[in-house]
Structures are given as C-alpha cells and as structure tokens.
Amino acid sequence: MTDPSSIESRIAATRAELESTLDAIEDKLNVPKRFGELMTRAKTSYQANPVPWIVAATTLAVAVAGLVAWAFLSDDD
Numbered sequence: 001m002t003d004p005s006s007i008e009s010r011i012a013a014t015r016a017e018l019e020s021t022l023d024a025i026e027d028k029l030n031v032p033k034r035f036g037e038l039m040t041r042a043k044t045s046y047q048a049n050p051v052p053w054i055v056a057a058t059t060l061a062v063a064v065a066g067l068v069a070w071a072f073l074s075d076d077d
C-alpha cells in the first residue's frame with residue numbers, strides 16, 4: 001500500500017505544476033501586456049533602423065491614396 005505522505009507530496013507537486021501551467025496560460029492570454037511588449041519591440045526596432053518603417057509607411061500611404069483615387073475616379077455607375 002502507498003504511504004499517505006507520499007500521496008500528499010505527489011498531490012502537492014501536481015497542484016504546483018497545475019498552478020504554474022495556469023499562470024503561463026494567463027500570461028499568454030494577457031492582451032494588454034502582449035500589446036505593450038509588441039509596442040516596445042516596434043519602438044526598439046524603429047530606433048535601431050527607421051528606414052524600413054519609413055518605407056513601409058510611405059508604401060501604405062501611396063496604396064491608400066491610390067485606392068481612394070480609384071474609388072472616386074472609377075466609372076462604376
């Protein structure tokens with residue numbers, strides 16, 4: 001037969017493992033924290049090399065302006 005103290009120690013270890021797993025899941029699903037981390041990485045990336053960010057922003061602005069012009073100037077009556 002199994003020793004009760006052994007069973008209790010296994011239960012305590014299982015509870016600790018479950019608590020750790022739940023904490024990790026909660027951390028992964030914390031949207032404000034994840035968004036903050038993303039913004040920090042983006043700022044760091046921009047500060048390290050702003051050229052790709054400027055090129056991407058310019059490309060996006062040109063694309064949006066093109067879509068707006070196409071929508072206004074298209075003859076779809």
